[in-house]
Amino acid sequence: MEYRERAETYLRLLAEAALRPGSDGHARRIRRAADLLIEAGVLTEPLTARILADLQLSLHVRGRQEVFVPGGRLRHLGSFAPGAPGLGSGLASGQPSSWRVLRPGQPTLGSRLMALILLNDKGLAPATLCFSPAVGTSESDVPVLTGLTATDNLGTAYRLSFTDGTWAGSTWTGTVVLIPAPPATVRKLDITGPAGPVLRADVADVPADGAAPGAAPRSVQESPGERLLTRRAEAMLAELALGIHDKPALSQSALAELAGTLEAAGLLSPLSPAPARLAALSQLLGLPLEGPASEVPARWTEIMAYYGRRRRLAPVTGTAAIGMVLPEIDGVRLAMAGVRSGGAGSFLHAAVQGLAPLPRRRPPGTSWDTGFSVWARDDAGGWHLGTVEDISPAGGTAGVLRLALLPPLCHETASLTIEVTGPSQQMAVDLPARW
Amino acid sequence: MSWFDSLPPAEVTVPCGAGAHTVRWTAGQLTLPAHPDAEAELVLGALGGDKPECVTLTETWARHAADLAVLTTGPRCAADRVHVDRDEVAAQRASLPPGWTQAVSVPLVARLTGPAVPGRATLRPLGYGIDETRRRQVDLIELLELLALGPEFQFRLSGTVSAAWAAPDRAGERAGRGPAFAAALTGRLAPAAGDWLGIAPDAVTVTPHEGPGWGTLAVTGTGTARRLHASLPVGWLADVWACGMAVAGGHLVVAVDEPGYPLARVRALPAPGAEPVAVTVRAERDDRGGLPVWAVASD
Numbered sequence A: 001m002e003y004r005e006r007a008e009t010y011l012r013l014l015a016e017a018a019l020r021p022g023s024d025g026h027a028r029r030i031r032r033a034a035d036l037l038i039e040a041g042v043l044t045e046p047l048t049a050r051i052l053a054d055l056q057l058s059l060h061v062r063g064r065q066e067v068f069v070p071g072g073r074l075r076h077l078g079s080f081a082p083g084a085p086g087l088g089s090g091l092a093s094g095q096p097s098s099w100r101v102l103r104p105g106q107p108t109l110g111s112r113l114m115a116l117i118l119l120n121d122k123g124l125a126p127a128t129l130c131f132s133p134a135v136g137t138s139e140s141d142v143p144v145l146t147g148l149t150a151t152d153n154l155g156t157a158y159r160l161s162f163t164d165g166t167w168a169g170s171t172w173t174g175t176v177v178l179i180p181a182p183p184a185t186v187r188k189l190d191i192t193g194p195a196g197p198v199l200r201a202d203v204a205d206v207p208a209d210g211a212a213p214g215a216a217p218r219s220v221q222e223s224p225g226e227r228l229l230t231r232r233a234e235a236m237l238a239e240l241a242l243g244i245h246d247k248p249a250l251s252q253s254a255l256a257e258l259a260g261t262l263e264a265a266g267l268l269s270p271l272s273p274a275p276a277r278l279a280a281l282s283q284l285l286g287l288p289l290e291g292p293a294s295e296v297p298a299r300w301t302e303i304m305a306y307y308g309r310r311r312r313l314a315p316v317t318g319t320a321a322i323g324m325v326l327p328e329i330d331g332v333r334l335a336m337a338g339v340r341s342g343g344a345g346s347f348l349h350a351a352v353q354g355l356a357p358l359p360r361r362r363p364p365g366t367s368w369d370t371g372f373s374v375w376a377r378d379d380a381g382g383w384h385l386g387t388v389e390d391i392s393p394a395g396g397t398a399g400v401l402r403l404a405l406l407p408p409l410c411h412e413t414a415s416l417t418i419e420v421t422g423p424s425q426q427m428a429v430d431l432p433a434r435w
Numbered sequence B: 001m002s003w004f005d006s007l008p009p010a011e012v013t014v015p016c017g018a019g020a021h022t023v024r025w026t027a028g029q030l031t032l033p034a035h036p037d038a039e040a041e042l043v044l045g046a047l048g049g050d051k052p053e054c055v056t057l058t059e060t061w062a063r064h065a066a067d068l069a070v071l072t073t074g075p076r077c078a079a080d081r082v083h084v085d086r087d088e089v090a091a092q093r094a095s096l097p098p099g100w101t102q103a104v105s106v107p108l109v110a111r112l113t114g115p116a117v118p119g120r121a122t123l124r125p126l127g128y129g130i131d132e133t134r135r136r137q138v139d140l141i142e143l144l145e146l147l148a149l150g151p152e153f154q155f156r157l158s159g160t161v162s163a164a165w166a167a168p169d170r171a172g173e174r175a176g177r178g179p180a181f182a183a184a185l186t187g188r189l190a191p192a193a194g195d196w197l198g199i200a201p202d203a204v205t206v207t208p209h210e211g212p213g214w215g216t217l218a219v220t221g222t223g224t225a226r227r228l229h230a231s232l233p234v235g236w237l238a239d240v241w242a243c244g245m246a247v248a249g250g251h252l253v254v255a256v257d258e259p260g261y262p263l264a265r266v267r268a269l270p271a272p273g274a275e276p277v278a279v280t281v282r283a284e285r286d287d288r289g290g291l292p293v294w295a296v297a298s299d
Helices: A003-019 A026-039 A045-060 A224-242 A252-264 A274-284 A298-308 B038-046 B053-063 B068-073 B086-094 B130-147 B151-166 B168-175 B178-197 B235-239
Strands: A100-104 A116-118 A123-130 A149-152 A157-162 A166-168 A171-179 A188-193 A196-205 A318-325 A333-342 A345-353 A373-377 A383-393 A399-406 A415-421 A425-432 B010-016 B019-026 B029-031 B204-208 B216-220 B227-232 B251-258 B263-269 B277-288 B291-298
Touching: A003 A026, A003 A045, A003 B178, A026 A045, A026 A252, A045 B068, A100 A318, A123 A188, A123 A196, A123 A333, A123 A345, A171 A345, A224 A252, A224 A274, A224 A298, A224 A373, A224 A383, A224 A399, A252 A274, A274 A298, A298 A383, A318 A425, A333 A415, A345 A383, B010 B053, B010 B151, B019 B053, B019 B151, B029 B053, B038 B053, B053 B130, B068 B130, B068 B151, B068 B178, B086 B130, B130 B151, B151 B168, B151 B235, B151 B291, B168 B178, B178 B204, B178 B227, B178 B235, B178 B251, B235 B251, B251 B277, B263 B291
Parallel strands: B204 B227
Antiparallel strands: A100 A116, A100 A196, A116 A123, A123 A171, A149 A157, A149 A188, A157 A171, A166 A171, A188 A196, A318 A333, A333 A345, A345 A399, A373 A383, A373 A415, A383 A399, A415 A425, B010 B019, B019 B029, B216 B227, B251 B263, B263 B277, B277 B291
């Protein structure tokens, strides 16, 4: 039986049990279980809402008025929503992606292009743009960016728009959107402001459609329940790194209910080490849980060790170009553009297609959950957790991601091994980084 | 022979126009003694004339004849009282916006039960538009109107729905509804197993059985660890459960060879682990929540 079928059967049987005499109060437990099964990626929100609505009606016609809000806020802002129409619904419907990536040539001083990603109707150019200090530090991108124009070596002029970016002094890092899409034969891109050139970049086509060689997706070894617990652990690590302290802490009883629900729904083996691993991580983070520290993966302890220091190594400053399309996993395709690192941290910039829509702004006190895990390993073997810092729609079927690397990169790594794990598929690929 | 041969006729009185009319269920069909030519009245209604309420009711019954929400909401056993206040439903219908009072004539097998059923052109995916909202609201009110007919009709409608899904040519569609049928079977075998063995309902799980044979049943463990696992065909819900004969004379009925009323020939388990035995059961009285009470007449 598939995980989805097991989970739906479990939820429906829970609802059956709630109808029996003497089972008052079960409805809230069912709703928590429903939330969990959605978060685990095995049930869709509409199906779950329907089951809960049926339960409420069944209780009502039996004279039971339990406090119960089916179909309400089943999931929290910022969480994974399997089955939701994605930013990249084209991928979900089997429409082939026509993405192509052009990489910048030799780096130049000042502004830096990470990659030029060609979509059907536009080009995405994640870049760092350095402006004259006379322009001033802009709290609003508008006055500075609206004065920019772009042309290529073929004489084509482009309309420009911009995703959310970040300023560091007079340097802006974000994604420039060029309309129409530049042709794959373009070899030079110039972005000019009122005061003169801002970015001049040579670009070259990447062989084989820019796809990373040898990055064949493979099946995830973890069960959906283990994946969920791993994502919970990664969220806790991200909250540690981001200084989020106001979320309700995981308790022993909450973990027991979590693991119990996942086991009963057939999503987690009773022999799985994942609950003990999460308990051990929680204990190391000072929560009142107990677990064997030996179960905590080294990459998790690296993050705790970094953020546990009083004096942390400063992030490296610079921009690295990557420019590589990763193979599609679980209906999602990523094109890794590059890395920008500085005082605020290290950020991996990527274009994405097929991701379920997320709220535009990360609500305070939460971390975004895309349903995917992203890890990056630098050339010294250090692991960095990639957490979504920002996501900008880039027109219907695509989006631009800014992933914070936790901890930040502390040296100019010559390569990054990117490991992406989705609900059922994962991949790892080595990507050269040119600073 | 059909599953409903094991059920006696049933009647209920419903408001119709200025008066009240009898709606009769017999041999699997709703009939309207006060409207001998209901079909003509349906045609007149379609042409803009007034449609009597009890004629509308037969349409509603037909629309929900394969609606799995009936099994989700309806009774699990005779002791499970499902009560719907007819006046409350009438008020809900009256509160619908103008033009919303009539459901689209699409079999609810598609609309109410989630993903599309293959091979049915009228199916639409669940959505959140105004049409879907309207459909859901009207479907809900219609379902409540049917449940308001009382327990005799609730069991008979549940049997109708189960029989529709149990058809041999719908194995593929059933496979796509495995979890819903697992819940429907579990929710109905559990109280029967409680009567049969005294086992706690939470200790009972049933999976839908496909293929030859009546299925399987096993009891494991003792005390609080006692569990009953069964595999039964969806048709058991119509042939056995909806006719009130899940437990007859200390036997658990697992299949019906010759449906009939008041005598039926069934296969029943005298005990867990035993092979089913063929027995004749007799309906002794009809006062148990609208269902007959059956006893073993002879082996």
